[in-house]
Each structure stands twice: as C-alpha cells, then as structure tokens.
Amino acid sequence: MSEQLETVIKQHVDTAFETTIEELCELVRIPSVSWPAFDPAHVQESAEKVAELMRSTGVFEFVDIRRAPVAGQENEADPELGQPAVIARRPAKNGAPTVLLYAHHDVQPPGKEEEWDTPPFEPTERNGRLYARGAADDKAGVMVHVAAIRALIEAKGEDFDLGLAVFIEGEEEWASQSFANFLRENRSELEADAIIVADSGNWDVDTPALTVALRGAVAFNVRIETMAHATHSGMFGGAVPDAMLAAVKLLGTMWDEDGSVAVEGLTSADLTTPEYDEARLREESGLLDGVSPIGRGEILSRMWAQPAITVTGIDAPNIANASNTLIPSVLVRISARVAPGQDPQEFYDALTGHLTKHAPFGAKLTFEDPGLGQAFSVDTSGPAVAHMRAAMTGGFDREPIDMGIGGSIPFIADLVDEFPKAEILVTGVEDPDGRPHSPNESLHLASYKKALATEAIFLARMNDGL
Template structure:
C-alpha cells in the first residue's frame, strides 16, 4: 500500500471513530454548558470551581491521568497535564478555556443560556456552547480517538480566566518549562463558514484608555446658563466623533493600517452574522477582510455620566468614556496608544480640559505559516474537511499567545476551532455551535497528532 492510500485508510478509520464518539461528546457539551462558569468579578465562584473540577475529571478519564489544577496567586486555576509519547516524538500542547462570558437576560436569548438546546437548524445553543466548551469537547474527542494514548507527546493547558483578567500569562512566565513544545494547538477559533476550513493566522491587538472631559466646576441650570456655557457631555460627544471620518474609517493620525491577503469575509455574510439592522450601512471602506483584520477599529465601550433616570435640567461638568482600539498585526501597542492619546488630547472642542488614563496595551499576533507543524496541520484539516484550507484573521486579541511565543520561541502555532464566524454569535445572545464542526475538528486534530507521531515535526 502506498503512502497516500495508507493515509486515506487511516483518515477513514479516524473519521468513523469520531462519528462513534459524537453522541458522548454532545452529552459532555450539554453537561458543561449547564455550568455557568462566568469568571468575571462579582459572579459566584462555585460554578467556576465546579466547572474546573468536572473538566479535570473528564480529561483525566480521557488519558491525562496526571492532570491537575495548578496553584496560582489569584483567580481560578488553569488545568495542566501531560501524556508522554514515544521517545523522540514531537510535543503538541492543546489549549482551550473553561470559563465563559456572562449571559444577561437583556441580551435577548430565545432559550435558556444554561441549557444546551438543539434547534431546528441542528445547532446546539447555549452560553459557551461554542466559546469555548466546544473546544474542550474537541480535545476530549481527540484523546478518546486514541483511547488516551496519542502517537506523540501531548500537553494540556486549559485556562479558567480567558474571558476576564487572565492569570495564565503570569503563570507561563513563572513556569516556562511546562510549556516547552514543538506546536501549540489553540482551539478557540473557527472557520468563517460551516464546512469551509480556515486557519486563523493573525489577530489584532487591543489598546484602551479612559478619557475624561471637563468644562465646568460644577453642574449648572441649563435654562439659566445653557447656550454659552459648554456642556461636558456634548464636548465628549464631539471629541468621540473626531475618531472616524464620514465613512467610518479611523481618522487618528499615526495609527497603522494594512491589507489582508487571505480569505475575505463577504459583506452579506457579515451583515447576517452581526444582525445589522435593515438600512444601516457597514462602516469603513475597502474589502471587509481588510476592515476586520488589517485595519484598526475604535469603539467607545463605556460612558460615565448622569443616567436618564437621575437626570435633571443641568449642564454636565464632566463626562468620561472608555475607548478601545483594535490594532493591526505587526504594530506596536505602545506606539498605537500614543497616537490615540495624542488625538484625544488635541481634538476636544471649546478648549475643554482632557485627561487620558492608559488602561491596556495588548499586542497583536501573527502566525508563522512556513513550518512543518503548520504544514502537517494544513494537510490534516484539508483531509478532515475534504476541501482546501484558507487563511483568515481575527478581530479579537489573545495576549497569551505573545507570552507563549516569548516563553517557547521555536514553537509553532495552529489556531482553529469550532466557532464558525457566520453563525456562532460568541459573546452574544443565542450563542451556538454546529456539532459537525466539532466532529470534523476532532478528526483534523487526530490526523495532525498521527502525522506528527509518524514523521516528526
């Protein structure tokens, strides 16, 4: 039997095994979705700790018999484990996270977010069903295919605070030896559309600041002083408006922008996946892929001032907003934030006083796609999906990846997952996952481990 025929036979065997495993994996996903593991401050600790315990038990049963909750100074513990493969085999580290976003009722859920619900479209709905409990289940399926004995060395790191202030970066910096590997498999992404495989090869970074605008020493009666006396909220609104041009492009001098060379995300797909209201235009110009993954974006993600319920006929003396700016791959977060701060300090109307507090500098990330591990992953994904693999970006940022890159500079990265961009609605109401994406990903990961165990990195 030649190599191609043998690989095809092995692929068929793994696909059949994955199909057999799916009912159990779906049951595991339903069990995990039922645990409201929100690690944000102010939410109860018990569900998050229960989620950690249940996840730990599942992975121990799947083959990581030495998996354990790691001691961290603050927050919820990561789960770490290792299965030694044959002598001289490469090492792959699997990553996912067990915490989830909140699911407040005002988001507009049409089913209970803490009950995994299969609807007419065959997708499974619930908070974390996609981000990232489906990633946990994909790793479980990958280990179960090999009955807990994979063909190469496999390490495991499952984060408990990815959605909030991560404690894993400090843990990596304190214990870099635990993360020594040839390839990181980050299972917290997804294809642009179901059934169309795509690697995530670039992530925008994220910088943030809080801008405070002051115009008055104290509130003033709007009927007596309104007109000539400047209102701070109106000054803030005018300042925020200067951050974009009339088309919605970022208008901050000195902020970097680029061109996206990989798969594009069509405007109709974006409108559908984002549920943009009829008649509302997309912002910015150029291809959607450029706007999502190679151009900066700026949003005011919070505003402090008088609430409507507490309002009265007064001019506001001060108002403040938290500004988040996504920055493009290859840019320096400090330099980009400098440009944003400089703009805010110099564009306030009417001589309003402006103070800016810098709050975040998360770097972007760019994958090296030239290595043997990436080539093996591309073959595995093409084989599992039966289609050529594209490359997409991600508008979000995962600062942990740069920390891992510094800790293990020679390691490669593969970023994929079951969170299809078109329909998953992660962080939003009615988050969901297509179970076929989980199944195909299980096959892809198993093929990857099998090829690495046979041929090395």
C-alpha cells in the same frame, strides 16, 4: 497518513459524538463566568469538571488544577491569584514531538436573559445547533481536545509516542491576568513543539480555516470634565460647555465621514484576503437595510488588517434620571483594534495624543485603566502548519483557507515569548453565525464533528511524523 487511519478516527468520532455532546452539555451547565462580580465557585467547579474529563482519557502522567499570581502581584507576600486552570502532561517517547493543547473553560456573562430564546446555561439543540453560553466559546474547544485524544487512542492505542501537554485556563474572558505568570511557573510541564490555541473559528460551517492574523487590542477609559459641579441647564446652557457636549464633539474626531479611523500614527497591514462581499457582511453582522458599511478598501481588510475604534460604554445619567442639568463629568470606555505589525503602546500613545489635542473648549481629560494586547501574525512555513492543513482537509473533506480575525487573543504574545521555537496553530469551532459573547451563542453540530476529527487526525500525523 493512510486513508484507513483517517477512517478509523472519523468512525470513532461519529460513534462517540453523542457522548461528547452530553459531556459538553454538562460542562456548559456550569455558569463559569470569570468576571469579579460573579461567583468564583462556579469557575472552580468548571475547572474540576475539566480535570475529570482529562483524567478520563487515561493518558496523562498528571492532571492538576493550579493558579498563578495576577500580573503585578508576583513579588507580593500574599499575592492575588488568578482563576483556576487545568494543567496536564504526557511525556513524548522515541523522539516524538510534544503538542500543547490550549482552550479556556470560563465564559462571558450571559447578558440580559430576556434576549435569549432559551436559558443561557441550559444547552438546547434546535436546527442542528447547540445554544448556550460557552457552547462554542470555548467549552467546545475544551471538548475538542478531550475527544481528539480519545480518537487518537482508538487509532494508535494508549501507548502512542506523541507527547501531550494541556493548559485550560479559567480567566480568558477576564483578560488572562495571570497567564504570563502561569506560563513561567509551569514552563517545564507546558513546553511543546507545537501549540494548538482552540479559540477561533472557521470560514463557514463547511470550510475549515487556519487563523494566521489577529488584531491587537487597546482599551481604556477617558474621563471628560468641564465643570466643578453640575448646574441648571436653563440658567447656564448656551454659555457653559457641559461634559456631554465636549464628549460628543471629541469622540467624533476619531473617524472620517465614511467611518474610517482618522487618527494619525495608526497603521494598517498588507494582508491578502479571500472574496467577501457586502451581502455576506450584512447577513453575518445583522447590518440593517439602508445602513451603509463603514471604512475603505476590501471589506475583510477593514476587519482584519486595519485599525478600528469603538466606544463601548458611556457613564452618564440615564434618561430616567435625566434632570435639566449641565453634566460636569462623563466617563467613556474606548475599545480599539490594532492592525498586525503595530505595537499597541504606540497605538495607545497615538490615540490618547489625538484625544488630548482635539479636546474641545479646553476640557480636562484623564485616561484610566489602559489594557494593551499584541497583534499576531502566524509563520506558516513550519511542518506543524502543514500537518494541520492536511488534517483539516481530511476532517472536512475540503481544503482550508488562511484567514484573519478582527478580534484579539493578546495572550498569544506570551506564548511566543515563553516558547519562541514552538509553532502556534490558531484553530477553533466557531462559525459566522455562532454569535460568541452575544445572546443565543451556538455551536453548529455537524461542523463540530468535523473539527473533532480534524484535531485527532492532526495528532495522529504528529505522532507518526508524516
């Protein structure tokens, strides 16, 4: 690809950047939380805005808003449908490949508004960053696709050969419950040679990265019961084990003294990791002075290639309602990460088996609402990966690195199942200080501009077959 063409793309991205950010802000102002407790009308409004943006490019044969049945509802007469997704397609010409562009337009709940420095759905720019819920995860990913298509048109004209498909889903933050059915129902319109999943991040604001490994996910509730009813803690305390005592003792068995996972049957992956020291871990995670990191081995190996178990919630009386009572039942939410290479069902069986084996005092355990997500390792030998690495070098003026992610994108397994021959490229716009899912989520604007140029250069390279 000529330097002149890269220059045209970068100049267009730069010239159009203010408009791109204005459109991103319009999208971010829509509070499209896909969780059941929130108004679904906002997700519909967000889908309509995304469809409008895609139509504005003028290159697609069609742009639709569609839904599919959630998992388990496929054969029902009146199935529950997932949240609205935007789908579009432009056929390839002259033997050119097709690229599927994925992102999601739904967002996490804002959490406690008092923990935000500015209103979560009013995008605010300060210190070179744009702050808002969804500013990075993942409405910035949606606008990457829109802006990259516009830059491709500027560089190649509207009659380019590259085929494009678009899938912008509306429920990624609520477990993508209709994802697999949506792929099956719309397979012919979504089929592609390469798939960009724009829902990850970069090594830092200056260094691009291709995500090549993702941990899988296992989440479930465990109900811990020891008594038929609550009783006075003064009358029976010391003789009767309450559920909280059993829960505290049981949960502690999942980790060694250094915080490493201590459950038999959980495996780790063999991944080469870049240099990353404790000082950077402290800076990026907010680890307090005097608090030690946990685990063994290289720090990035602990986050990318080893299993992890977290207790994310406990249903029990809060302090305001804490009477002198032995608690009969406690409900605990466990969220775990599965190393690449291990099947999540195997992981779930090992973890629930461990808890059952170590239940203290004969406490009764009931496991509820399991959710499993596959880990993912990228085959980096294909031509699309080479094009993306070259595009990242062109967009950022710095060679990319391959990195893993401690989090999970379970639906990638569905993409692999439905399109086994497609190369999957996991990219994104987040950086270590972006705080997705947390208060004060933000997007680094200078880095974002480089990401826009990167995807446009990639599309141009795929179009030209370089």
